[in-house]
Each structure stands twice: as structure tokens, then as C-alpha cells.
Amino acid sequence: MMSRGKARAHANIALIKYWGKRDEELFLPMSSSLSLTLDSFYTETEVVFDSKLDRDYFYLNDKLQSEFQTKKISKFLDLFRIKKDIKYNALIKSVNYVPTAAGLASSASGFAALAAAANVASGLNLGERELSIYARQGSGSATRSIYGGFVEWREGNSSENSYAVPIDDAKWDIGMVIVIVRKSKKEISSREGMKRTVDTSPFYNAWVKSSKKDLMEIKKAIWDKDLEKLGAIAEANSLRMHATMFGARPPIIYFKPETIQVMEIVKDLRSDGIPCYFTMDAGPNVKIICRLSQSKIIKDRLKERFEDEQIIISGPGPGISYL
């Protein structure tokens, strides 16, 4: 007995950040977030439930992963197995497609693709909203990768009403330039960073409050196709997130010297009349939101300081697709 499913999901970059959980187990966030799905980064995953397997096997980029690495995947698949009373183990094959070994977090596209593949393999056949609830329980940011374009993850107050909603298809002149400052694994995981911030930063409550306001304003800016406004809100939101970390004890600093360099270049580009805005997640890499039609100019400027392979241009990407 066996059943299979295969799906693709794209990465997303938050413009209004997800930073802090109100429920660690269910991945319920402290506040809603909003992202842009990207076309340049995606994950393809196949799930096969097979009665002949003695345990779950997880291959990432054609490499068999350790039992420790597989545990998280197994736990996630259990959500589907329990729901459909599936007793079989699974073979999971996942491939991350990124232009270079970017070191960008792949947990969003990874868990979204896994959820979609398991959705088919299990025969559960959930709709997208339901699927986003499942993806959320693998990784918070995966919630948003179910949809393409601009996507809001509504915080909700229970597992059933914390899901993603598409906001705008982003089929206008919008894109991102991603600068890979460091490939190395970060010293403090997002999970740990969030927890320490929520527990110790005196700025955390004010962040949640101001982020709610940012979300309302950025949605209006998106619907108005107002890049300047959208970008300014995203940049400020990202800095406020990092401010909450600066306030933690001990403080959390993800900035590297090159992070600041990119921020300075972005500022210079704006002075030159090119609207572009930076956003940083829990790591030193910088994502620049801009007009897709101007992304080449921005990349050229960045190449004065960074290597070609460190700079990746991406347009808006689609939601999950079944393969």
C-alpha cells in the first residue's frame, strides 16, 4: 500500500514581521504579519506514505538526513496521519531551489511544500486556508507561503483562526534584491531570539502595538500600489523588530558590518531618486524592496561592494502548486 503527493512552494519575505509567539506549540503569533512571496526561491517536496517502510526517511537535496533532522518532519506529518488514520511511514524527498547556496531560511517554502505534498499523499485534500493552518504548525512563516503575491498571516487567537489570506497578487512593478551578506548559520536561531525578546525586552509590547498599525497602513499602500509608502513602512517595521532584540537581555544583534553597508547603499540610492527600502530578518542578510524594473540598477550599485553571486533579484512568486 502506498500513496504519494508532490508540490512546490515559494519562499516569502515578511514586510511586516512575525516576531514572537503567544503559543509555542501551535505556532500562534503575537501579531499578524505580511509578506511578499518570491519567485526565485522555492522548494519541491514529494511525500510517499508506504506500508513497506520501517520508519520515516527524509532526503534533503538528495541527502539522507539524520534521525534527529527527520523527527521534526515526522511530527509534522503526524498531523496528517492522525487526521486520516494513516499508519504508514513516509519517504520524503525535498529539494531547495535557490540561485546560489544562499543560506536563506528555507523553512517557509520547506514546510509549505511539505504540507501541500502531504495534503495530496494523505488524501486529506484541504483547501488553501486550511492548508495554511497546517503549514503554520511546521514553521510560522510557512503559513504565508501557501499563497502568492502579498499575503497576510492573520494572528487569530486559536489554531483554527490563525491562517493566511492573499492580499494582492503583486502583478505590478514590484520586486526584491536580496543581498547575501553571510552564508554561515546564525548564532541565535529565530526561535530562540523570539523567545528571549518576548521574555526580556521592555520594548516588546510597544512593538506588537505598533506592528498592528503598520499592517493596516501597509495594506493600504499595497492596494494603492504606493511603493514609497509601502517601503518606508516595511523598513521602519524591520528596524523596530531589531530594536526589540537590542532591548533583550542579553541583547541580540544580527547586524554585521556589511548589513550596515547595504543599508547605506539603499539610502544613497534613494537620494539618487531610486525608491528602494531594506528589510532584515533574524540574520545579517538584507532584502531590498523596489520596482522590479529598477532592480538591475540596484544590483549594479551593490556590485561595487559585493560579489555578483551575493546579489539575487526576484520578482513576486506564486502560491503552492501540485506537481
Next chain:
Amino acid sequence: MMSRGKARAHANIALIKYWGKRDEELFLPMSSSLSLTLDSFYTETEVVFDSKLDRDYFYLNDKLQSEFQTKKISKFLDLFRIKKDIKYNALIKSVNYVPTAAGLASSASGFAALAAAANVASGLNLGERELSIYARQGSGSATRSIYGGFVEWREGNSSENSYAVPIDDAKWDIGMVIVIVRKSKKEISSREGMKRTVDTSPFYNAWVKSSKKDLMEIKKAIWDKDLEKLGAIAEANSLRMHATMFGARPPIIYFKPETIQVMEIVKDLRSDGIPCYFTMDAGPNVKIICRLSQSKIIKDRLKERFEDEQIIISGPGPGISYL
């Protein structure tokens, strides 16, 4: 008719930061602060009230300053002139002594030396506490430069009770290594930065509250001569101040790539068992608090990335002296 006074005052570096005024006119701060006076940086100023002068003349480092520059000095001297009913104009000669053209703020030592010189020239002969109230009205941080060693500036709630108090003479193994990252004038003045932060940062109230706690704790650490504790509090306090600026709209970022570099070196030194801690003010330069006996080791490490003249060692300095 003429009368003269001359004095020297040393710079100070805040470990618990002064960031935000509750009264712009009187320089009343939102919260108390605490600093270490430094021996390597000081200002010597002479004030001569002279009936023959047609206006105030202000020489800084032997260079006659513009009338615009002189205005602020004149306004400050008026505090003394009004008090003692002096009708004469003044000749002010001020010299900043710094190891290099460091670009470090000299307003603290500047206004403390000016206040002390005017104190003598006017015949007002205030005691040190009173003098710190006067100095405060030239520049907030000048309040603390009246005394040597560790100094607290008590916020108070009126001009009369917002003054400096010596906390500890710092005659133990403590010092600072100052890294001059950029000499250029900063784009946003402290005054403007403070105001924007108070007006727009959602983190400001939490900062004031947490800073009060830091102050209590750092005083205990000073009295215990506990460098590790003192340093950790100072570093976190400084980062929280910068976090409030990240939260402002538009955001204020004083960090340069080299600022982060120094922070990383400090972290590495600590990993190597050398207790040292960074603090930054409203600018990109970094001050490292450490044992004076280990300051050479720290400087040597910094010299792998910075020029010798960018790195200045200083021990604790004395309060004002009359010359």
C-alpha cells in the same frame, strides 16, 4: 574694568545614557544618567569680562568663531551676567585638548570649563553642585563634567534639583578605549535625535523606565568594583538607547559598518577572557570600558583593523580645576 577666570574641565562618557529632555529650555532630562569622567580629553577656557569690548568674542582653538557660534556662548554667559548684574561683554578663549582631531563631542568639557571660568570671572563663586546646575543649561552632559570619576546626574523635576553628584572616585583599575570610527560631523545632532525619539518612538517610555533600573544596578556594581556587571549594564543600556532611535520615524541609525566591527571585536575579546564592554552615543564612535591595566591588549587587538591614531586609551579623569 575687567575681571577674569580660567578653568579646565574633562570630558565624560555616559554609561547610563542621557537621551531625551523633559524641558528643552532648561535642559531637564527625562531620566538620570551616569558617566565616567576621562583624563585624556579636556577643555581649558578663559573668560574675561571687559568694559572695553563692543561685543562678545569667542576664540576656539585660537580661531575667532562666527557671531552665530558665539551666540550660544553669550546666552550661557548671560546666566552669570544677570545674576551678578554684569554689563560687560566677554572675551572667551577655549582650547580643546584631545589626542587627535577625534571628532568626539566636546560640549560636555566645553560648557563645564566655560561655567567654571565664568564662575570665577563673574565673582559668583558657586560651589560645585550649583555650578553643575549652571553647566547643565549649556549642555546636558556638561552637568556631569564638574566632577571626576563616576558621576550621576540626578534628573530632578526643576532647575534647582537637577544636578550632578559624585558617585565614586574611580581610583581602581578602570579605563576606556575609545575608537574613532568617523571624524565627520554627524548627520543628525543629538538634540534633534533626542527630540525625534521622544516624539515618535513607541519604545521611549519603556526606555526611561528600564534606564532607572539600570542606574540603580550600575551604582551597586561600581561600589562593588564589579567590572563585569558594570560593563554588561552599560552595554545593554547603550543598545536600548539606540533601539529607541531605531523605533523613531523616520528611524535614526548612527551605526557605521566599523561600529559593528568594533562590537564584534569586543565580543571576541570577552570570549578570550578579557572583560570589556562597548557603549555608543549619538554617533558611530565606540567607547570600550575595561580594566585600565588591560587597555593596551585591547588596543593591540583593535589595531588589526584600525589605525593607531583611531584608538585612544584613557583613564578616569578629575573634576574641574581653576587655573
